[in-house]
Amino acid sequence: MPSGAKRRAGPRLPIFKAARRRAGPGAGFPRRARRAHPRGDTGAVWFLLPSLAGLAVFVLGPFAGTVWRSFTDAAGRRWQGAANYQSVLANAAFRQAAGNTARFVCLCLPLLLGGSLLLALLVRAARPHGRPFQTSFLLPMALPVASIALLWQLLFAQKGLANALLSALGARPVDFMGSGAAFWVLLGTYLWKNSGYNMVLWLAGLDGVPSALYEAAMLDGAGRWQCFWHVTLPQLGPTLGLVSVLSLLNCFKVFREAYLVAGAYPHESIYLLQHLFNNWFSALDLGRLSAAAVLLALALGGLILILLRLLNRSGE
Numbered sequence: 350m351p352s353g354a355k356r357r358a359g360p361r362l363p364i365f366k367a368a369r370r371r372a373g374p375g376a377g378f379p380r381r382a383r384r385a386h387p388r389g390d391t392g393a394v395w396f397l398l399p400s401l402a403g404l405a406v407f408v409l410g411p412f413a414g415t416v417w418r419s420f421t422d423a424a425g426r427r428w429q430g431a432a433n434y435q436s437v438l439a440n441a442a443f444r445q446a447a448g449n450t451a452r453f454v455c456l457c458l459p460l461l462l463g464g465s466l467l468l469a470l471l472v473r474a475a476r477p478h479g480r481p482f483q484t485s486f487l488l489p490m491a492l493p494v495a496s497i498a499l500l501w502q503l504l505f506a507q508k509g510l511a512n513a514l515l516s517a518l519g520a521r522p523v524d525f526m527g528s529g530a531a532f533w534v535l536l537g538t539y540l541w542k543n544s545g546y547n548m549v550l551w552l553a554g555l556d557g558v559p560s561a562l563y564e565a566a567m568l569d570g571a572g573r574w575q576c577f578w579h580v581t582l583p584q585l586g587p588t589l590g591l592v593s594v595l596s597l598l599n600c601f602k603v604f605r606e607a608y609l610v611a612g613a614y615p616h617e618s619i620y621l622l623q624h625l626f627n628n629w630f631s632a633l634d635l636g637r638l639s640a641a642a643v644l645l646a647l648a649l650g651g652l653i654l655i656l657l658r659l660l661n662r663s664g665e
Contacts, residue, residue, distance in 0.1 A: 419639035433640035446625040454600050457539055461596050465547035473555055486545030498609035505534055532618040539603045547592050554588030590660045594653055
């Protein structure tokens with residue numbers, strides 16, 4: 350091909366791109382490729398149908414059965430109305446377990462959200478040298494529950510390492526699992542195990558904040574703290590909602606460690622709703638168990654809705 354032809358063919362590429370931008374995203378492609386999906390296309394429904402069927406059979410169906418059984422006797426044959434709910438609310442063990450669970454949640458959520466966000470900021474500031482720390486914070490999630498229970502016994506038993514250290518320092522030994530200290534041991538274990546997972550979620554949210562916002566804020570004279578308060582935090586609203594809901598649900602998974610260490614009847618400070626549910630299930634007290642489960646589901650659903658509503662209002 351002559352060189353002149355090459356020179357004449359050169360400008361076609363940018364002209365073609367400009368024409369495509371003016372004509373729209375579908376220009377320049379075959380007609381079959383430009384066909385859009387018709388409105389009201391139900392193709393996605395067929396892909397979601399297996400998951401929806403599994404959700405209906407394995408989640409919604411059993412929950413509907415639980416709601417029905419909460420108004421009947423243990424065998425599910427005789428209608429009792431609200432008698433099970435009255436019995437649950439008047440039960441001293443339920444009130445104690447609900448109070449301990451509420452106390453645990455109210456302390457865990459702020460500490461976990463704030464601590465994991467601080468870890469994420471420190472790891473992000475130390476990049477690329479902070480990646481080993483990021484991996485080390487995730488190691489507690491890889492440990493089996495039985496190993497964590499064994500670690501508890503090794504550290505906090507009457508003759509464990511913690512009491513040996515206290516004795517060496519001249520202090521009196523502490524009955525960690527037989528006193529109110531058990532609550533703080535459980536709280537520390539929860540924070541230690543879940544901080545790494547939340548840190549990864551915060552890091553993903555921080556990486557999604559556009560750098561142009563920071564540059565614009567700095568051009569306006571904003572400092573680091575002002576950038577964090579007026580740029581980073583507002584952009585982390587969706588991440589905060591996700592981390593809050595997951596942290597709330599994970600609060601109810603700490604029962605396994607407490608059960609393996611202290612059994613079905615631990616110290617009263619860590620006697621949670623999960624212990625109560627487990628004991629009622631062992632006694633086949635299914636009526637009260639179902640009523641308590643419905644109350645817990647309503648409380649969790651209401652709390653999650655409140656959290657999401659507050660986050661939506663703060664993001665507006």
